[in-house]
Amino acid sequence: MDDLIVFLRARLDEDTAHASRLFVLKRNLSERWSELVIENEALRELAAFGSLLFAEVAAKRRIIELHPIGGSLRAPVTDNKVYVCDTCGPNEWPMVKDATGKWDYVPEPPNGGDFYPCETLRLLALPYSGHPDYREEWRP
Numbered sequence: 001m002d003d004l005i006v007f008l009r010a011r012l013d014e015d016t017a018h019a020s021r022l023f024v025l026k027r028n029l030s031e032r033w034s035e036l037v038i039e040n041e042a043l044r045e046l047a048a049f050g051s052l053l054f055a056e057v058a059a060k061r062r063i064i065e066l067h068p069i070g071g072s073l074r075a076p077v078t079d080n081k082v083y084v085c086d087t088c089g090p091n092e093w094p095m096v097k098d099a100t101g102k103w104d105y106v107p108e109p110p111n112g113g114d115f116y117p118c119e120t121l122r123l124l125a126l127p128y129s130g131h132p133d134y135r136e137e138w139r140p
Helices: 003-033 037-065 119-128
Strands: 095-097 103-105
Touching (some): 003 037, 003 119
Antiparallel strands (some): 095 103
């Protein structure tokens, strides 16, 4: 169930490594082309993109922290196990009687709630849908 979180953290680690390489590239290029105006502008843009990428990764990591791994099990009464996102899901999960008269949790998230992994996490993974480890079941 926490595979999506593992996938996202791995992609964010890769993004951080890419941003770090941008700064190294900028430093190496600036040593060679420091006197050329055109290249200096390109180097500033390269550094700005690296900074933006670092900020984006930090923001995504904070969003992931708001959606704890696994969510909460909301259906201990029967085998109908329903995991919901503790951030996106409702505080109380309504129960109904099934066809046999047993009480069970409703199978759909009420009030716009979401199962785990929630849509927020699935949307964070969407830009990486071309990655070989991306699973179609995560597509929002």
